Amino acid sequence: MLLLGAAAAQAAPPRFEDSMAQRLQACTGCHGEQGRATPDGYYPRIAGKPAGYLYRQLLDFRDGRRHNAPMAALLAPLSDQYLREIAGHFAGLDLPHAPPQPASVSAEVLARGRRLALQGDPALGLPACAGCHGQALTGTAPDVPGLLGLPRDYLNAQLGAWRLGRRNARAPDCMARIATALAPADIGALSQWLASQPVPAHARPAPALPGPLPEPCGSVDTQGAAR
Template sequence: MALAGMAGSTAVAATVPDTLQQRIKACTACHAQDERHDAFFPRIAGKPAGYLYNQLLNFRDGRRRYPLMTYMVEHLPDAYLKEIADYFSQQHPAAPPAQPSTAGTAALARGKQLVLAGDSVKKIPACVACHGQQLAGVAPAIPGLLGLPRDYINAQFGAWKNGVRRAHAPDCMAQIAERLSDADVGAVSAWLGTQAADAGARPAETITLPLPLHCGSVPGSTDKVAP
């Protein structure tokens, strides 16, 4: 009877299709494509392929640290990681709704200023200068900012400040995080959270150069940088 049961289990296992859709279930178990506001497992569908590929490399190669992600990708080759990134970049589920905020008027105004205009005194560029006027990201390697959970944005700035999250040098986001106070981070995440993402928004194909900072993860950004 035991042998028969084992044979049956083997037969069932053999019927699982070896397709990308089947294999990425390991990803969607946490990163549900219709995810709304999960601070730990943000939705990755619809983000530029180059950005997703860079993050998979960063987890695999130790620039970002999260044990579950490292375990998932530490033995995967570049070509497979790129295939995963390409797949998710082509998925565009409905945009999540805006998040209610308890931040005060002053904090929301400060967040809006930083996102749309930056702060020249603190040498903080506007978020839209890199992430696009619609804040939907720019292909191939800059992610969108709308629709992300407020707590996730806060956590990522904390990770940059603490060195837990890094990118290819020069790491422009680490530089920006150092210039932002905790209050500034909270203001940015609060204002972004109150903005509803356009259902039809897609990552822009181009962005106005020069970029305000060198960014090692963005192709071409180290060639032209604003003074």
């Protein structure tokens, strides 16, 4: 009887923890443990991003405004409410960031990237990234993402996708307009500078936009609320 009892105990399946963290382990294959991102540089960190932004991206992948077959397949059966719960889970994580990527360009190119990020280029009609993404570039709640802590390859890929019309957002699509105005060399300068900047400890999105939006953006209203 003792032997039978021991065998039955060994054969019992492990207890399943029915939590969002357990359910969302499917996300970690690409986005890294707890959404921290993986070293390959092609997938973004999602931990700590504003909940409204994450929710909107999940909707866009599910509904075809952003194109990624694995994401679309994972999200197709999920309701809007469940997507909100996923977004809230990852938004609530406060985890350390990986070290910044060393820059591989000249100081002049880095200086150009810094100017674009913090001051823009009025002659080209380019607003500063900080005008929407926050003066610390860590995002603004509830729906503008941070730009620090993202891999350089991911930044290049997303700006390139907007520039080529392969990534879309709600009209007016401000990022598509900005990315189209950026020369390829400026995209490279921006991604090099942003990826080389350290993320402040316990960085969180700013509670509100730093001021009026520099131009109309269909994904954000004038109070910074997600649409």
